[in-house]
């Protein structure tokens with residue numbers, strides 16, 4: 585009750601402000617919203633990453649969810665990250681769309697998964713009512729849900745930068761075919777992207793956490809169906825490279841992958857195996873392919889200030905691949 589009243593008061597204030605300021609008000613560099621959380625008392629943080637999932641439990645979504653619950657318990661996870669394409673095929677129709685419960689609340693039921701979920705939007709989410717997934721109303725239905733376009737999570741040993749990548753892909757704007765994208769609050773593309781990159785660059789420069797992890801929906805480097813996303817390589821990657829980002833984590837391709845390249849220390853990780861998979865496609869890539877699995881599964885990440893351990897799991901919860909990296913303390917500037 586109190587929260588709802590607060591929300592509607594805030595909403596009224598926003599509406600009032602935008603009405604009074606409407607003629608001249610052009611949002612140019614809205615700062616990215618920040619969230620904070622602490623690591624465990626021993627200084628570690630563990631989490632799971634899942635992408636491309638919401639299909640009413642079908643296509644092994646429920647099986648993957650079950651194993652996430654088991655591994656989540658084993659690793660005592662603190663949070664879950666969703667790399668987008670949260671609800672197929674057309675996002676949510678509105679805040680009262682039952683697919684929110686059918687594909688999220690009723691599927692990820694394990695005790696260990698009753699943690700905060702941090703989600704970005706995928707291109708399929710843009711095919712529905714995109715504002716519904718961003719609405720605080722969903723948080724009142726299931727308190728785990730947090731989905732914003734671009735935002736930051738500060739967790740002391742790591743800063744996560746969530747980036748809304750769908751507007752980057754130009755063909756969605758110029759050649760959408762039969763698909764409609766809900767570009768409300770995003771168009772025009774150029775202004776949106778340049779403001780976002782400016783805000784991201786500033787936030788990355790401010791970050792003093794040992795680990796910097798960027799999460800988006802679209803692939804940076806991928807050997808599967810969609811391959812690399814050229815707009816991200818051209819526009820987003822330079823910002824990550826110049827700011828010492830450690831990991832770029834994405835979905836979009838319905839598989840699990842780890843790729844690196846010689847031109848930067850960034851590791852490219854795809855966790856898009858939340859439901860429908862098995863595309864049967866594998867292209868070559870200019871990067872160095874460490875691991876590729878075409879089927880369903882998910883990723884875990886365990887962090888301390890000096891080490892990162894990641895693993896990919898299949899639909900039976902079996903570890904398919906593990907990778908670790910140590911962080912050498914940077915000399916003080």
Ligand SMILES: *[C@@H]1O[C@H](CO)[C@@H](O)[C@H](O)[C@H]1NC(C)=O
Pocket residue numbers: 643644860861862879880899
């Ligand atoms: C579910 O997973 C099993 C094991 O990987 C696989 O054989 C089966 O084809 C999957 N089902 C679907 C619909 O992808």
